[in-house]
Amino acid sequence: MKLNKIEFMLMNNPARRLMQKSLEFKKFKYFLNRNDINLKGKSILDAGCGSGYSTYLLEKEYSPSKLYAFDLMESQIDLAKKRKLNANFFVGDITKIGVHEEEFDAVFVFGVLHHVPAWKEAIKEFSRVLKPGGVLLLEDMNGDASKFFKKYFGLDHPNEAFFEWSEFTSHIEDNGLQILYQEKVVFEGLRTFLCIKPTNLNNI
Template identity: 30%
Template sequence: MEVNWPERFYCRSFVRKIAQWREVSFFRAAHPIPPGAKVLEIGCGDGGGAAIFARSFAPSLYHGLDVDPAMVTIAAGRRKGPAWDNRLFVLGDAEHLPYPDAAFDAVVNFGIIHHLPDWRRGVAEVARVLRPGGVFYFEEIYPPLYANPLFRRILAHPRENRFHGPEFRAALADEGLSLRPGYHESSLFILGVAIKTARP
């Protein structure tokens, strides 16, 4: 589902970009991928995360996908110079990714799965489009952060079928996404890396 204006404002803020720099630094330290990888970002927003990730990882192809046409337009408008020639921003739904199986070496998720009404399908789609050995870089937040009495009145999120740490980690395992050691988790969020292995 599309984010509403308060969350859109935050996602385009300098504070959010600092957080994404820190997250990408964690991703790179936890499990770097070689230059030239094919990368998909689900929920790319204004393209700021794409610029940060691409600067650190140097992919040969970077697709940013978002369900919000306005955000895709803004992201596509960020193109500046040849460094952006390998980046494409497309309109699409993370529950129904418009790509064939095993199309990407890595998928990036800066807190989008919790926006999906059928979040398990979103995890399954991530696993589907990753090649064997591919990497899922993710940041996710849990209901105590976005569905508390204050924020649930301000932010637009699905109310049913939400997840906490155990459910999210189990969904990764069910889809053959093996969580790497060293991930960070609290009652509010998780930041980690998972590798696609064979489904159990």
Template identity: 25%
Template sequence: MGQDVDYSARLYAGYTEGRALGESAIEIWRSAFSRNASSERPLTVLDLGCGTGRFTPVLADLFGGPVVGVEPAQRMLSIAETKNQHPEASYVLGDAENIPLDDNSCDLALLFLMFHHVPNRDAAAQELARVLRPGGRVLLVSSFGDRLEERLWFQFFPRARQIEERMFPSFDEVTGLFADSGFNYIGLDRVECEVASSFRAYADKISHRAIPTFEYLEEDEIETGFSLLHDAASKDAGQVPVRESADVLVFELRAIS
């Protein structure tokens, strides 16, 4: 589950708006990427599963080197090429199991909320070991089926949590396959940031259906859920930001002895 979602079919249309992050959230992620990467600069970076490229220019500015965004969905890639240009950023069609980069060509790889979509995760980890230089790091941002965070929108779509528990790999699965592919586990960084300025703004973002979990819900469930969500949001007069957290797993490629 989660591996056969086609972002070029529908999800691409509302992805930019549905997954938009404010400046404060971007700054929090910048800090997380920086503290979990090598201190050397510049770094050549792979933004694997870059989507519409929302982090690709950020990575170029942060690490001072070239960044290659690799994305399997052509429509997502087209948005990245149009809306997220940067002198040091380039975008390439490709997937995690066949990364279109040379051996030992990168210092850092970001995998932001994409690993659950990869059909062959073992192959993806091996590909990352191929394209990274020894000592290169992987920053894997994800949820995990056995330690799933509670999301506000789950209250309105009762089956969503159950779907995501099956959709996301377990923590042990991910750490185990990276260990088998030649990586040391460095640690886990829990990052929390504002995803919407208020409950109403949050409901508006969710309405773009940019979360792949919706692809596994029935349309009547979705219609009922959005009716309840917007009704609750309309009654909320507050301006309390909605915050969510995600885990960053950090791996480092072992040097060949």
């Protein structure tokens, strides 16, 4: 779903960019280094890229051979394109990503799925577009956190995305992805994940 005016403002300000750089992306890099995974020169997808700051971080850190980034909101993609990055920006639906199967070595998702009623379909898509051996770096909040922000800050998170962590992790695994590592960020309602698509699904 598209952001309301309050959340659009929250997602496009220096505080949000600081959080992406200093908390989410820092944790993603820690997970990758911990597991000896090097994404330099690889193909990367930034799913739900917003105004493109996360895409900027990915380009700067990894110099990908191919960098795609999309968002549901055309206004966000317009902002992202102004960054003049070496990336293919497009308007797209996270539940039906318009790219080929097994196209990317890594998919990054910076706090998007709590906005998506059909979040299960999005996870299925992440698995589809990842190459065998590819990784999913994911940060999100569970239903308890979404309810809190919806009640006290007026954020319009859909009820369908009020998932529990047990449901969330089960659906990741049901779609052929193995969770290598997960950790809370600041509080239990916000977590980051490193998942891998095994080269042999029988290894799960």
